[in-house]
Amino acid sequence: MALKDFPVEECVLQGSAACPGCPATIALRTVIKALGKNIIMCVPACCTSVIESLWPKTSFNFPVMNIAFEAAAAGASGVEAALRQQGKEDTTVLAWAGDGGTYDIGIQALSGAIERGTNFIYICYNNQIYSNTGIQRSGATPYAAWTTTTVTGKTEFRKEFGDIIRAHHPPYAAQACVSYPEDLYKKVKKAKSIKGPKYIEILAPCPPAWRFSMERTVEMGRLAVETGAWVLYECENEVMTFNGKSKLILEKKIERKPIEEWIKYQGRFSHLFKPEKDSKRIKVLEEHIDQMWERYRQCYK
């Protein structure tokens, strides 16, 4: 569906406490347009617990339950069971968590909920750091990125979390990016139509954490895909389909852009460029991305 044809009604309302250029808000706005208001959302500690604004007000026009950091998927399991008992299975249960609440502290509850076949959509908006607590490293932070706890750059690679999810064989798993709202909308719609556990991860470039100016959020997402640092795909009943530019990169119909094209705009990688260029670490980043794509090509071409 084209952007102009998205539903007009807004459920993510004005008066939110999001930062300017916030990708989580862009993503949530698209997601709720795709799902409609017949949802119950479960939110662990993350930026969204601030974005939703202060009690007794709210900026979300649908029912929301806040829950502890590691508990989004388990809390959603309880909501789902309750709705089934009440015969309200038409209501979509949505767990909406950041990468810290998904990759790290929430992985156990998420793994358990998928394994149990919980009928819900779990969405991770991935800004690659603990942003709400002030930019600390997470399992999703890429190699060499500065955070307040990786002051000279992270020395480890990020987890391939999509692989971990797909190893659970859910009926639907997808990766999207805020910069491609039509693709995200389509994926959420499809997830809604499928029974069982659905996982969608949305890359969410975060201006204050990645250290880029707030008007470049969409551009940073696009460059992540074009450089191959982020992959758009969906995996429905074990069948992998790569989407958009990721499909072209996989099939080698286009060359992915050099990683420098993405990282040079981000202050979190500025130590790779000054006082002098750190070609070694940039090469490590490039090679890591190449290896990922080779793996995908071997498995899914």
Next chain:
Amino acid sequence: MTIMIDTGNHIAAKAAVMAKPDVVAAYPITPQTTLVEGIASFKAAGEFTGEYICVESEHSAMSACIGASAAGSRVFTGTSSHGLLLMHEMLHWAALARLPIVMCNINRVVGPGWNIWADENDSISQRDTGWIQFYCSSNQEIFDTVIQAFKLAEHEKISLPVMISYNAFVLSHTSMPVDIPEQKVIDDFLGKYKPQWKLDVKNPITFGNIIGPVGYFNVRKAMINAHENALKLIPQIAQEWKQKSGYYHGGLIEEYKCDNAEYILLCMGAIGAESKVAIDEMKKKGIKIGLARVRTFRPSPIDEFIRLGNKADLIVIDRNISPGLGGALFAEVKSAIYDKSDAKVYGFIAGLGGTDVTYKDIETMCKKAINGKAKESELYGVVEV
């Protein structure tokens, strides 16, 4: 009424299922396992028609209970020891969310080293979470308290989660005859659960978002009010259940032969049942002693402690310890009666690690206090190894 001869855990499962919860979410831990197995069996037999979520941890068990309860369901779970400790964060969450979840906790030692016997440090460690806490001394009391707990938790003046604790093995795995009322009796007693708030697409609210200091203090005040209401409602609901079922185990406390007592023994859980034997034995010997078994640890029955302190000197036996302070019940009794009563209070810490506490042990402790040979607070029954 039919008589069921079974273990504390199976009796708890029977009571839970007869309360007709919509959702049970639980994770197995010794010695709670036969409770959740019991619920699984009732589910397989069609006697339990609610949802049974086999979660991957106790943290998720309580989180799922919170989700289900927030969505308007009647909810039950059970755990023990390390499982309860893993839930700790979510116990606070459930209570502050004012969700009427009912949970059985089988009191078991906390490791290391691994030990599965009776000890109350697991639930004592949860005393500040806002949960109402009951301690049972027989399988009949387990059954009756589970039923009463749903009524209490869901009462409009309470809306708090309730924990029912009973000792590992001494009750959880010991068979006793229990009178089981007809289903209709329980249905009439509990009625249908009417949540005071819930997640509802027709009335969208955001629950639990950021709240400032002033708002939060009000949340706490409301919780304190609910606990104060519970002090009145717990005895009232116990009386109502007595009318329906014929069974009564006391209100906040159960008094046993306290008339004309010069000494009153206070304790909780299974030691309370053994204490009745000890009281009878001492009465035969002419000792003027009675028993006040504490059923409700939270809310704390402060006025009852003061009343007892104005009748007699008090001897407290704790199967728990707050290291660096002493027994939890002892400390609370002393604090409650300070400046309100001149009673002497003696504290014994006994039965830690699941060591046996027999009526003879209880008699020995009481006599030591009565003969003026006890310290203000001391350990009893430590055998050097």
